[in-house]
Amino acid sequence: MITKNEIKYIQSLYHKKTRDAEGLFIAEGEKLVNELLQSNFHIQQLYATADWEAQNASINNINIIETFELEKISNLATPNKVLAIVQQRKNIALPLAKNTITLVLDGIQDPGNMGTIIRIADWFGIHQIIASNDTVDIYNSKVVQSTMGSIIRVNCWYTAPDNWLQHCVVPVYGALLNGVNLQSTGKISEAVLVIGNESKGIRPYLLPHIQQAITIPRVGGAESLNAAVATGIILSHWVL
Numbered sequence: 001m002i003t004k005n006e007i008k009y010i011q012s013l014y015h016k017k018t019r020d021a022e023g024l025f026i027a028e029g030e031k032l033v034n035e036l037l038q039s040n041f042h043i044q045q046l047y048a049t050a051d052w053e054a055q056n057a058s059i060n061n062i063n064i065i066e067t068f069e070l071e072k073i074s075n076l077a078t079p080n081k082v083l084a085i086v087q088q089r090k091n092i093a094l095p096l097a098k099n100t101i102t103l104v105l106d107g108i109q110d111p112g113n114m115g116t117i118i119r120i121a122d123w124f125g126i127h128q129i130i131a132s133n134d135t136v137d138i139y140n141s142k143v144v145q146s147t148m149g150s151i152i153r154v155n156c157w158y159t160a161p162d163n164w165l166q167h168c169v170v171p172v173y174g175a176l177l178n179g180v181n182l183q184s185t186g187k188i189s190e191a192v193l194v195i196g197n198e199s200k201g202i203r204p205y206l207l208p209h210i211q212q213a214i215t216i217p218r219v220g221g222a223e224s225l226n227a228a229v230a231t232g233i234i235l236s237h238w239v240l
Helices: 004-012 016-022 030-037 050-055 067-073 111-123 141-146 161-165 204-209 227-239
Strands: 024-028 043-048 062-064 082-087 101-105 128-132 155-159 172-181 191-195 212-215
Touching: 004 067, 016 024, 024 030, 024 141, 030 043, 030 082, 043 050, 043 067, 050 062, 101 111, 101 161, 101 227, 111 128, 111 141, 111 227, 128 161, 155 161, 161 191, 161 204, 172 204, 172 227, 191 227
Parallel strands: 043 062, 101 128, 101 191, 128 155, 172 191, 172 212
Antiparallel strands: 024 082, 043 082
16 A cells, blocks of 8 residues: 555656655666666665565565556556666766766757667666766656666766866767768777767867767768667777
């Protein structure tokens, strides 16, 4: 059984202001919650249906609720057996850029794009992202769900990217329409890749920090590529 106050509190965590104040986020579904349970994230509360609890008898302190109650606290069109309230990861020092590829995201707004970029980064073994302060919150529930668990393995820092980039000691590439052909860059294991906003691209304040503009060659008539798709194509060329 879940109380009205609990329902109200959980629903408030779908808003960034409350998430930031509480240092928490919501994760839903069997696969994602099971991965979080095996990670170093701390789960504060678990709400699950009786059949999920029966299959996970070794887990303590499960709040058993009915399906209709799960629907009240879920943000999914079709709630999936379990919802977790999880403590956010606290990143203190900004990461170094050496010996790895780092993504810099400039004003990514769509939660699905953000989650997919995190998932792509995880696929290619990239574990750090620098995001502008106006990039969508990594703990937005739609971002969390669309990462499909990759949020566990990819760290994200929110800061002013221009300040971070000015201290970079590795090559800084930017995905732009007027750059050199991506295919000319070869394999890369140490670099920064800047990905711009879905509609505006990389904003002018970051352009002075980009040492090499790169472009994915176009064959057809599409005006541009989705930010997540572009990220995947570039990383595939660099890493594989």
